[in-house]
Amino acid sequence: MACELVAIGGRMDANRWVPASSGNLSARIDRSTIGITRSGVHKGRLEPADIIAVGLDGLAVDPTAKPSAETLLHCQLYRMDPAIGAVLHGHSVEATALSLVTDAEELVLRDYEILKAFPGIGTHEVVARVPIFDNDQDIARLSMRIAPSLTPLPIGYILRGHGVYAWGPDVERCFWRLEALEFLISCECERRRML
Numbered sequence: 001m002a003c004e005l006v007a008i009g010g011r012m013d014a015n016r017w018v019p020a021s022s023g024n025l026s027a028r029i030d031r032s033t034i035g036i037t038r039s040g041v042h043k044g045r046l047e048p049a050d051i052i053a054v055g056l057d058g059l060a061v062d063p064t065a066k067p068s069a070e071t072l073l074h075c076q077l078y079r080m081d082p083a084i085g086a087v088l089h090g091h092s093v094e095a096t097a098l099s100l101v102t103d104a105e106e107l108v109l110r111d112y113e114i115l116k117a118f119p120g121i122g123t124h125e126v127v128a129r130v131p132i133f134d135n136d137q138d139i140a141r142l143s144m145r146i147a148p149s150l151t152p153l154p155i156g157y158i159l160r161g162h163g164v165y166a167w168g169p170d171v172e173r174c175f176w177r178l179e180a181l182e183f184l185i186s187c188e189c190e191r192r193r194m195l
């Protein structure tokens with residue numbers, strides 16, 4: 001699991017989704033524990049020792065370890081759905097900028113074939129709503145604001161001026177979903193440029 005997250009960190013970095021020490025990556029270890037990236041390290045240059053075991057209450061198994069500052073947002077998703085096996089968060093230019101040029105509380109996506117990359121979607125003829133939450137340095141408070149929008153689970157969410165959260169049953173498929181979401185966000189940016 002740790003090696004998988006190290007490799008995915010490299011792929012996120014190759015896509016320029018984790019500049020500086022931004023982003024955080026996690027994967028489920030068992031029903032009540034996840035492995036999550038250490039806070040403040042470059043996610044494109046991870047080592048297995050940078051993956052920290054954390055309970056779903058957000059507390060590190062080793063109390064001296066320093067897991068991601070955004071650990072509670074990951075734990076919230078794992079608690080919501082036992083089928084979630086991985087959560088990835090990145091800071092792409094497009095998600096950051098697009099969410100700052102609109103006051104909207106959601107990104108409405110329709111007519112895109114790639115929406116079929118998400119579970120339960122079998123046609124482009126759907127409307128997928130990606131919530132956009134105002135950013136907050138108080139992660140516990142932010143998670144409480146996010147909670148009502150997670151039932152049913154959206155295809156991902158955006159923190160305004162901050163980045164994207166995506167999840168999936170395992171690390172690889174979580175990466176595919178993040179890739180699909182970033183593709184959709186880039187399309188929306190491009191459409192606005194073309195108007």
Ligand SMILES: CSCCC(=O)C(=O)COP(=O)(O)O
Binds near residue numbers: 068
């Ligand atoms: C330098 S980016 C600011 C923090 C952040 O948004 C992030 O994703 C990384 O935080 P972490 O504690 O997981 O390193």
Ligand SMILES: [Zn+2]
Binds near residue numbers: 023024070163
């Ligand atoms: Zn972040």
